[in-house]
Amino acid sequence: MSSKLFVSAQEVAEKAGVSRSAVSRTFTPGASVSAETRRRVLEAAEALGYHVNHLARGLMRNESGIVCLIVSDVATPYRSALLRELTIQLQNAGKVAMFINTDRSDGSVDRALQQAIRYRADASIILSGLPDKSITQLCLRNGQRLVLINRDDDQPGPLKINLDDFESGGRIATAFVRAGCRVLAFANSEAGTPSLMRRERGFVAAAAKLGLDVTVERHGSTGYEAGKVLAQRMLTRAERPDAVFCATDLLACGLMDAARHQFGLSVPRQLCVAGFDDIEQASWSSFDLTTFAQPVMTIATRAVEWLGSGRDDATSEVEHSVRLTAELIWRGSIRAG
Amino acid sequence: MSSKLFVSAQEVAEKAGVSRSAVSRTFTPGASVSAETRRRVLEAAEALGYHVNHLARGLMRNESGIVCLIVSDVATPYRSALLRELTIQLQNAGKVAMFINTDRSDGSVDRALQQAIRYRADASIILSGLPDKSITQLCLRNGQRLVLINRDDDQPGPLKINLDDFESGGRIATAFVRAGCRVLAFANSEAGTPSLMRRERGFVAAAAKLGLDVTVERHGSTGYEAGKVLAQRMLTRAERPDAVFCATDLLACGLMDAARHQFGLSVPRQLCVAGFDDIEQASWSSFDLTTFAQPVMTIATRAVEWLGSGRDDATSEVEHSVRLTAELIWRGSIRAG
């Protein structure tokens, strides 16, 4: 029946009695169109339900307006919060977010970037995994901007946004000691993600400076279940820790739950706990977790600002790197000094 | 310097010593190309880093491969889980997800759909809000498929996926009564979302059949904080409820936390609680929440399958509606009968 396709600028032009160029100019800010023609075009467009075809526009302008978000573990609280902020700010900047999930194999980050190239994305923001150097080069050579968030990589070209993980580890160590803790432990995943390893090393180093050893335990992913397992391992040791810094809030939640419900320990009286990310659950009264807040809003702002910044090749050779500090959110999982 | 744009099929053709058509056919499944030309084309493409321009391809085929996901409150556990499943399945079906966040005003759902039209999305999946009928018609007229998930709407054309919310309310009411509860309550948000209202009405109706009244309290959004407020209101009543069905797991978590930590109540001994969604936190031992699981995987499967199904106009007039049942996940927040 009405297998009519999308309405094109040509049809609008005919209905308005003007040339197709006039239609195009009407929808191009800053183009030269008289008020009268503009009015007639807009009227016809409204009547016909015309919308500029961004595929064709992107083809012409060599600028699709698409920004790819490459993510795994979207269902994780921290990831989804960051995703939320990024999409909102991208939209405010007139871009549109294309979402690529890399929950499968690890090489899929490369395939994701290829997808980004196929759709001529103006930029790609990588939240998970690390692309192969050859793919990165391919993207840059094609004029595609790249942003790496909390990914460690020394390739020049992409914008790299990182936190002061190492220093955070140090700050929490002194907080533990000030609270009277003597047996410190660090709970990590066994993924070996660089940012998590920096937290670990910062914590261990600071503790050493304070004359304390740290028992490090690593297991599984960065989720709740892994936290429970880590609690099993740590809290059955001969010398039971009285303070645990967890690489992630989810780990901390699992560890706290196990400590309380399986080992009958009281937090923070018998066990102090700290996490990282400041996910929403950290503020729930069941956890009331002292943790470091990822500056999600700032991360998104910086990334989007940089995407909008000039395309001048002059700066394309310098090292783009941003270091943000994670704010310590003081709650009740560490007893007062 | 190397302000070279993306490499086009033309350049590949020249390097391979064939016509541009040959290149195009090489990347079009089912086209007629000899093995030899195909090899040379692929070789040249690899060397130059060529990738088919999906914008141009979409322009030709009238099929962009883009599917729009229109969502608000992405950072919510249930939403992000559904989002995860949808993106994975869309990718497996050869589509790519475009993400539109509608966290702002309510009319923004319409603007989101306009964005979908501009990018000539093959389909849009709406997880939040409800578009205006005129926009819906515009989408359908342009051949764009529409999927509404847990949105109530009687417009023909879109695929509507819903749950048996009303019956779920009934099932949990009998479970409460069987557990010996006598004073029932329902905790809802004041948003008035149809699916939430169905849960409420189903619960109230079933309770009435069992000869029991239900005090209904509504407040704020569907989040944790609202649950705490609702607990304040309910647990200070003269006749304190001994069973609360919450429209949402997040509400239930907030309510449980307040009941325990502010009112010193024991769950489930003094207060039985049930939720809806089966978010990950519901299984955490701090909550151990009995709840209904949204069949996230099935929802995504059905949606993506329908998108891939034939474009025949024969079925375009029939009512597309899917009703799924939410499975009751029995945990420890309701005492055993």
Next chain:
DNA sequence: ATTGCGATTGCACACACGTGCAAGCGGATG
């Protein structure tokens, strides 16, 4: 009346791709 000038408009081309059509080519059959 002629000239000059700025604003507007239409033509035509470019963007990167898919595909129908006809030409070419090789081989097999009569």
Next chain:
DNA sequence: CATCCGCTTGCACGTGTGTGCAATCGCAAT
């Protein structure tokens, strides 16, 4: 050898848009 047939391949056109260039138009000044 002529004919036919199937497989390839190049040409040319179409998809919807932005934009440089030249033409046109209106208006004021000479």
